[in-house]
Amino acid sequence: xxxxxxxxxxxxxxxxxxxxxxxxxxxxxxxxxxxxxxxxxxxxxxxxxxxxxxxxxxxxxxxxxxxxxxxxxxxxxxxxxxxxxxxxxxxxxxxxxxxxxxxxxxxxxxxxxxxxxxxxxxxxxxxxxxxxxxxxxxxxxxxxxxxxxxxxxxxxxxxxxxxxxxxxxxxxxxxxxxxxxxxxxxxxxxxxxxxxxxxxxxxxxxxxxxxxxxxxxxxxxxxxxxxxxxxxxxxxxxxxxxxxxxxxxxxxxxxxxxxxxxxxxxxxxxxxxxxxxxxxxxxxxxxxxxxxxxxxxxxxxxxxxxxxxx
Amino acid sequence: xxxxxxxxxxxxxxxxxxxxxxxxxxxxxxxxxxxxxxxxxxxxxxxxxxxxxxxxxxxxxxxxxxxxxxxxxxxxxxxxxxxxxxxxxxxxxxxxxxxxxxxxxxxxxxxxxxxxxxxxxxxxxxxxxxxxxxxxxxxxxxxxxxxxxxxxxxxxxxxxxxxxxxxxxxxxxxxxxxxxxxxxxxxxxxxxxxxxxxxxxxxxxxxxxxxxxxxxxxxxxxxxxxxxxxxxxxxxxxxxxxxxxxxxxxxxxxxxxxxxxxxxxxxxxxxxxxxxxxxxxxxxxxxxxxxxxxxxxxxxxxxxxxxxxxxxxxxxxxxxxxxxxxxxxxxxxxxxxxxxxxxxxxxxxxxxxxxxxxxxxxxxxxxxxxxxxxxxxxxxxxxxxxxxxxxxxxxxxxxxxxxxxxxxxxxxxxxxxxxxxxxxxxxxxxxxxxxxxxxxxxxxxxxxxx
Numbered sequence: 001x002x003x004x005x006x007x008x009x010x011x012x013x014x015x016x017x018x019x020x021x022x023x024x025x026x027x028x029x030x031x032x033x034x035x036x037x038x039x040x041x042x043x044x045x046x047x048x049x050x051x052x053x054x055x056x057x058x059x060x061x062x063x064x065x066x067x068x069x070x071x072x073x074x075x076x077x078x079x080x081x082x083x084x085x086x087x088x089x090x091x092x093x094x095x096x097x098x099x100x101x102x103x104x105x106x107x108x109x110x111x112x113x114x115x116x117x118x119x120x121x122x123x124x125x126x127x128x129x130x131x132x133x134x135x136x137x138x139x140x141x142x143x144x145x146x147x148x149x150x151x152x153x154x155x156x157x158x159x160x161x162x163x164x165x166x167x168x169x170x171x172x173x174x175x176x177x178x179x180x181x182x183x184x185x186x187x188x189x190x191x192x193x194x195x196x197x198x199x200x201x202x203x204x205x206x207x208x209x210x211x212x213x214x215x216x217x218x219x220x221x222x223x224x225x226x227x228x229x230x231x232x233x234x235x236x237x238x239x240x241x242x243x244x245x246x247x248x249x250x251x252x253x254x255x256x257x258x259x260x261x262x263x264x265x266x267x268x269x270x271x272x273x274x275x276x277x278x279x280x281x282x283x284x285x286x287x288x289x290x291x292x293x294x295x296x297x298x299x300x301x302x303x304x305x306x307x308x309x310x
Numbered sequence: 311x312x313x314x315x316x317x318x319x320x321x322x323x324x325x326x327x328x329x330x331x332x333x334x335x336x337x338x339x340x341x342x343x344x345x346x347x348x349x350x351x352x353x354x355x356x357x358x359x360x361x362x363x364x365x366x367x368x369x370x371x372x373x374x375x376x377x378x379x380x381x382x383x384x385x386x387x388x389x390x391x392x393x394x395x396x397x398x399x400x401x402x403x404x405x406x407x408x409x410x411x412x413x414x415x416x417x418x419x420x421x422x423x424x425x426x427x428x429x430x431x432x433x434x435x436x437x438x439x440x441x442x443x444x445x446x447x448x449x450x451x452x453x454x455x456x457x458x459x460x461x462x463x464x465x466x467x468x469x470x471x472x473x474x475x476x477x478x479x480x481x482x483x484x485x486x487x488x489x490x491x492x493x494x495x496x497x498x499x500x501x502x503x504x505x506x507x508x509x510x511x512x513x514x515x516x517x518x519x520x521x522x523x524x525x526x527x528x529x530x531x532x533x534x535x536x537x538x539x540x541x542x543x544x545x546x547x548x549x550x551x552x553x554x555x556x557x558x559x560x561x562x563x564x565x566x567x568x569x570x571x572x573x574x575x576x577x578x579x580x581x582x583x584x585x586x587x588x589x590x591x592x593x594x595x596x597x598x599x600x601x602x603x604x605x606x607x608x609x610x611x612x613x614x615x616x617x618x619x620x621x622x623x624x625x626x627x628x629x630x631x632x633x634x635x636x637x638x639x640x641x642x643x644x645x646x647x648x649x650x651x652x653x654x655x656x657x658x659x660x661x662x663x664x665x666x667x668x669x670x671x672x673x674x675x676x677x678x679x680x681x682x683x684x685x686x687x688x689x690x691x692x693x694x695x696x697x698x699x700x701x702x703x704x705x706x707x708x709x710x711x712x713x714x715x716x717x718x719x720x721x722x723x724x725x726x727x728x729x730x731x732x733x734x735x736x737x738x739x740x741x742x743x744x745x746x747x748x749x750x751x752x753x754x755x756x757x758x759x760x
Contacts (some may be wrong), residue, residue, distance in 0.1 A: 003318070068731065068735075080738075080742055081735055081738045081739040081742055082735070083735075083739035083740075083742070083743075084739060084742045084746075116750075118746050118747075118750070119739070119742070119743045119746065120743075121708065121714065122739060122743075123717075124732070124735070124736065206701070285339075
């Protein structure tokens with residue numbers, strides 16, 4: 001027993017891996033950009049995290065995978081969905097969070113969590129890449145800038161132009177049309193950011209607005225996206241220092257908690273429906289629940305960066 | 311989870327229902343040769359009236375569903391698109407209107423565009439042309455216009471009879487499910503139109519309507535409906551002996567097969583197999599872990615697939631609006647000596663014809679009775695009548711019963727709107743959330759008892 005746990009988030013465009021110790025402290029984390037769900041990309045992410053933590057795969061006491069490609073990850077104890085893992089990881093990084101907005105490469109989700117960090121409700125984008133990282137990539141390509149420059153450009157924009165399409169492909173057509181009218185790139189960038197924030201707001205409406213709000217996923221690194229989302233929500237939006245790894249971190253925590261707990265006894269009346277291992281510590285035995293957290297995890301892993309509106 | 315292992319355990323008796331359906335359609339395809347007049351209709355089950363009038367009947371939605379279930383909807387939808395109906399139109403209607411086009415082409419010998427002679431040999435092109443139309447659609451504006459569009463496709467040359475159904479808002483002080491002045495007056499209004507329909511049929515057939523034949527047909531249908539309800543109620547057991555998917559396989563028989571002894575025998579067989587399973591401790595899903603409610607019309611392209619998919623997760627889908635709130639679901643309303651009023655009432659009870667208050671009552675009632683853990687909303691892309699109130703129902707179930715829900719998009723007869731990973735991710739996430747609640751509840755229970 002080395003007390004090392006691995007969480008892997010094999011997403012649509014990036015693979016993330018996190019190694020924790022037995023206290024849930026992050027020892028290593030890696031993020032690998034890839035073309036699509038890729039086992040090779042996943043392996044690179046895992047190898048990098050293990051090397052940084054100074055352990056091998058044989059040293060691990062548990063591995064949990066999440067993300068679109070979670071079933072492709074070998075040697076896992078079990079898999080969980082991104083919903084559960086993002087909620088778990090974010091609640092540990094940002095104690096007290098009630099609304100997690102995760103915007104990844106291909107999907108976006110709003111997750112409400114209770115005071116213990118348990119998922120209460122969630123909503124995901126419907127049928128296309130609307131309001132996701134892909135949407136920003138389309139915008140950057142059209143405006144001939146990289147994603148870093150895009151955020152700066154958007155913060156300079158003043159006018160609110162109409163960008164109504166829900167579809168990333170059709171939105172590109174709209175952007176081309178705006179450029180053809182000679183409108184400033186900064187205004188276009190700002191307007192598209194506003195439109196995406198409005199789409200995200202519609203997602204939040206499905207689960208109900210709660211505060212504090214934490215934004216995770218690759219898009220959270222875009223300061224303009226955070227700014228316009230905060231503006232749309234009318235509240236501050238918090239961002240962990242490494243917002244892309246919350247899902248992998250949650251997976252590692254679930255690996256740790258699963259390994260550390262004996263199978264639960266069956267509750268009266270629940271029969272076969274019981275899980276063999278509780279996903280989260282319950283309030284009655286809350287030795288490590290988020291509401292009862294001693295702050296170690298947050299203090300040693302990820303400081304919370306608060307980006308205030310305006 | 312081992313995705314290759316099929317943990318569903320469907321009723322075997324429904325195979326005999328499949329044969330009844332095949333025989334029915336084959337018989338309809340030959341109706342013209344048999345010298346029968348043919349009526350095309352949509353909406354509530356008017357077939358007992360047509361049966362008594364000596365007609366052959368074609369329920370447009372049912373044929374579209376059959377094509378989709380066999381994945382043979384393509385030629386009809388192409389024909390519909392070629393004629394001018396785009397993919398945002400109800401895919402039932404789009405498919406059936408495409409069938410109209412193919413039927414016309416096969417009778418008039420003209421083929422053009424993307425749908426040619428080879429496609430017109432398909433099942434979609436085998437419907438016999440109608441002698442007249444009847445529309446009996448409640449609660450859906452597309453459905454109400456559907457036969458009127460078919461009437462136009464056929465050149466406005468054939469008679470049509472439209473039945474109007476008041477929407478049951480359910481918001482007057484005395485209003486409620488099956489009660490109140492709104493319900494009573496709407497029932498009388500539709501019953502009056504059914505009597506006018508009978509006069510219309512007498513004019514079309516040139517012979518007096520056979521009320522004794524209607525009574526006989528409705529006596530069989532009432533008995534079949536009672537057996538169906540008995541079977542549905544037996545599925546409240548834990549674990550459930552049969553699932554929503556078994557009842558989906560029973561939709562066609564109760565919806566449009568003739569009222570006769572064969573229909574009663576079929577549903578007696580369904581009820582008996584369920585009873586036998588209960589006695590033997592056999593469940594509809596191996597190792598049932600979760601009990602779910604399904605709201606939405608069936609995704610007919612995906613019946614077997616969805617049955618296996620939910621079962622893989624140990625999820626028994628037990629009840630749903632489409633099954634429990636449709637298809638002669640209140641047989642006690644039928645007075646076999648004078649069935650017209652009870653028939654009218656069932657046409658009004660279409661699951662898209664209720665206000666949110668009644669839908670809320672019905673959904674929560676079934677969730678309670680079946681011990682449901684979660685709700686799966688099939689957000690049927692081209693059926694806005696069904697999807698309109700779904701968010702309200704989800705919120706109500708969460709607020710009043712603490713039951714979580716998920717949405718996935720699909721369609722009744724167009725598989726292109728369905729995305730596997732979306733359903734998989736959302737379903738797995740909801741089941742994980744249910745696990746969390748149970749784990750927490752179990753710990754709380756343990757703490758309270760210690």
